Amino acid sequence: MKRLSILFVAFLAMILAQPTELKAQDAEGGDALIGVWEPSHGKARIKIDKIADKYYGRIVWLKEPNDPDTGEPKLDKNNPDESMQSAPLRGYRMLKDFEYMGDGEWDGGTIYDPENGKTYSSVIKLKDNSTLDIRGYIGVKTFGRTDEWKRLEIKKK
Amino acid sequence: MKKLTYLSICLLFLMMASCDSTEMKTIRTASVEMTEEYPMEGSNTLTGIWQVDLDGITIDRVKSAKVTSIKVKMREPAKSDLLEEIIMQLAAKDTDMQRVGVLNPVPPNQSAIDFSIASKQNNLIDLLKQSEITFVADVNLQEDLPGELSIVAEIEFELEVKQ
Numbered sequence: 001m002k003r004l005s006i007l008f009v010a011f012l013a014m015i016l017a018q019p020t021e022l023k024a025q026d027a028e029g030g031d032a033l034i035g036v037w038e039p040s041h042g043k044a045r046i047k048i049d050k051i052a053d054k055y056y057g058r059i060v061w062l063k064e065p066n067d068p069d070t071g072e073p074k075l076d077k078n079n080p081d082e083s084m085q086s087a088p089l090r091g092y093r094m095l096k097d098f099e100y101m102g103d104g105e106w107d108g109g110t111i112y113d114p115e116n117g118k119t120y121s122s123v124i125k126l127k128d129n130s131t132l133d134i135r136g137y138i139g140v141k142t143f144g145r146t147d148e149w150k151r152l153e154i155k156k157k
Numbered sequence: 158m159k160k161l162t163y164l165s166i167c168l169l170f171l172m173m174a175s176c177d178s179t180e181m182k183t184i185r186t187a188s189v190e191m192t193e194e195y196p197m198e199g200s201n202t203l204t205g206i207w208q209v210d211l212d213g214i215t216i217d218r219v220k221s222a223k224v225t226s227i228k229v230k231m232r233e234p235a236k237s238d239l240l241e242e243i244i245m246q247l248a249a250k251d252t253d254m255q256r257v258g259v260l261n262p263v264p265p266n267q268s269a270i271d272f273s274i275a276s277k278q279n280n281l282i283d284l285l286k287q288s289e290i291t292f293v294a295d296v297n298l299q300e301d302l303p304g305e306l307s308i309v310a311e312i313e314f315e316l317e318v319k320q
Contacts (some may be wrong), residue, residue: 025190053289054246060200073241087244087259091200091297097253110253135203 006151030100032126036060036152048095055106057095059114065090078117089114098124111136111153120144172228179220182316188230189292192307196298203294203308209285211316218319224279226259227272234268236306241297245272245310249287253281257312271319281314293301 004059033055036047040066045061067074074089098109104126111122119135130151137144191205213220227245231237242261247269248254258272284290 020313047200049202050201051254051293052250054248054250056248056253056254058200058202059297081275083273083276084256084259086261088242088261088297091242091244091295093244093246093254093256093295 029102029104030055030106032104032129032130033098033100033106034122036151037132037149039149040147046095046149053099055095055098055100055109056093059090059092059094062090076114076117078114080117095122098122158298178318178320179317182212182214182318183225184210184314184316186210186310186312186314188309188311190307190309191292191294192271192305193296194270194305195284196302198298198300198305201296201298201306203296203306205249205292205310207290207292207307207312209288209290210280210288211285214316214318216282216286218219219282219285220314220319221317222285222314223278224312225315226276227258227274228311228313229260229272230309231268231270232307234266235265235319237263237270237301238265239302241299243272243308244295245312246293246295247281247312249284249288253279253294254299255281255284285314 008156023085031050033048034050035056036045039043043063044059045062046057047060048055062074063149065073073123074077076087076089076092077085079085079087090114091149092114094112094114096110096112098106099108106124108121110119111121113136122136123141125133125135127148130153131153132149133146135141135144135146161202186207187210189205189207193201193202224247229243240263240288241303242259242263244256245258247257254276256265256275257278258274260270261270264270294308294310296306
């Protein structure tokens with residue numbers, strides 16, 4: 001009887017512990033997105049970080065940081081909000097509000113294209129630890145474009 | 158009879174108008190300290206959390222909300238020379254991040270700075286429904302900074318409140 005009770009308690013503890021463990025694994029899985037990534041065009045690098053349990057990406061490096069016409073740092077001149085056109089592109093938060101859905105997928109976010117000032121719904125899928133597919137779309141996921149980004153390995157001194 | 162009908166309609170309109178009447182109220186957040194330790198040359202993010210307090214106004218009565226002013230104080234004004242610009246955003250768990258202001262360029266060696274406010278803002282009600290809001294300041298730095306970079310932000314919201 002005593003043995004049965006111990007077994008029952010152990011079984012109960014196992015059941016109770018499992019969701020917490022899964023949740024912890026889930027959170028860790030979500031953080032796999034954190035890092036610096038380079039889109040396929042290679043003209044920019046985007047650093048993804050986590051704020052208030054969501055994932056956001058900023059442009060931290062531009063191949064051509066200055067506007068060839070002015071020689072000054074490139075600004076977000078295509079932003080539909082005129083009052084925000086003085087914001088520089090370097091540091092621009094172009095990925096917003098991604099939530100981890102599990103299974104290497106982040107959804108519910110948006111991606112901003114500074115070349116046309118448009119914002120698209122977006123979903124990110126991690127293919128492997130150093131490659132992700134990011135899809136921008138309007139309305140339905142079927143109609144959109146996918147780009148492959150590579151993780152940038154920061155060489156430690 | 159016609160006069161009575163006319164009066165009734167007027168009364169009804171008056172009642173409907175009074176039910177829908179609103180007033181504008183301004184609330185100011187507490188001072189929120191936003192810090193980044195060992196910021197590096199280039200793009201950095203400073204964050205701080207505001208525990209939402211609407212100064213006794215219940216969120217159900219708020220019809221619309223927008224940011225009307227952002228004031229930032231530098232802990233060490235001399236460091237403002239190294240800041241190229243600051244973009245202020247508001248984020249919370251159950252709502253989308255909102256960009257509310259930009260400062261470009263940052264005036265050198267100033268302790269208190271006013272931001273340009275985004276002219277296009279979504280209704281910020283959903284944000285104010287949260288128990289806490291993260292202030293997110295993206296800054297570009299001209300060079301690495303030993304120690305920490307710290308600013309204190311106060312944001313003013315204009316609320317349209319149902320009476």
